[in-house]
Amino acid sequence: MSITVNGLDELKKLAGGDLGTSEWIEVTQERIDTFADATGDHQWIHVDPERAKDGPFGAPIAHGYLTLSLFIPLFTELLDVQGVTTKVNYGLNKVRFPSPVKVGSRIRLTAKLAEVEEVPGGVQISVEGAIEIEGATKPAAVLQSLSRFYV
Numbered sequence: 001m002s003i004t005v006n007g008l009d010e011l012k013k014l015a016g017g018d019l020g021t022s023e024w025i026e027v028t029q030e031r032i033d034t035f036a037d038a039t040g041d042h043q044w045i046h047v048d049p050e051r052a053k054d055g056p057f058g059a060p061i062a063h064g065y066l067t068l069s070l071f072i073p074l075f076t077e078l079l080d081v082q083g084v085t086t087k088v089n090y091g092l093n094k095v096r097f098p099s100p101v102k103v104g105s106r107i108r109l110t111a112k113l114a115e116v117e118e119v120p121g122g123v124q125i126s127v128e129g130a131i132e133i134e135g136a137t138k139p140a141a142v143l144q145s146l147s148r149f150y151v
Contacts, residue, residue, distance in 0.1 A: 002076075007083035008123050008151060014079075015116040019127070022074040024106040024134060027062045032103060035066040049103070062101040067131055067140045068092075074109035075127065081149055090124060090146040099138035106134040114144070122150035 003019060005011045029049065036042045044051045045061055052060040072089070081087065101107060108131070115126040124146060131141040 002078060002080050004080040004082060011081055012116045014113045017113055019078040019111040019113055022077040022109040024108045026106050027101050029103045032062050035063055057100050057102060060103040064097040067101050071129060071145060078111055084149045084151055086150040088148045090148045093144040095143045097141050099133060099136055099140055101133055101140045107131050107140055119148060122148055124148045
């Protein structure tokens with residue numbers, strides 16, 4: 001369920017709090033292949049299901065950066081900031097990929113709004129997130145994302 005805030009003052013009040021958990025999404029071979037085409041990364045562990053069966057993971061796996069890119073659609077399920085003119089991804093800190101995402105796996109995001117700080121014309125937020133894999137003991141990705149919201 002999404003948290004909706006109207007304006008930067010309401011956003012600031014959420015600092016330090018949990019944002020919740022997104023819905024599960026499936027990582028399909030089609031999604032992996034589309035990402036491979038977009039990035040030019042056609043390594044066999046991602047795009048060759050027959051060869052990947054005998055590889056180190058027993059199946060094709062998603063690109064780490066595909067998993068990371070899914071942070072945005074998962075995050076938008078958690079927080080909706082209204083009353084701003086511009087929303088910008090500002091960067092990432094401390095990104096790790098502890099566990100591969102095998103084709104057919106379902107992932108979701110659990111996130112916390114770690115910090116909200118003033119910047120000229122708006123605020124910068126720091127979100128601590130973990131992209132979890134259904135049934136796995138380790139997350140697919142852990143990260144700190146930075147975004148800016150301008151009025």
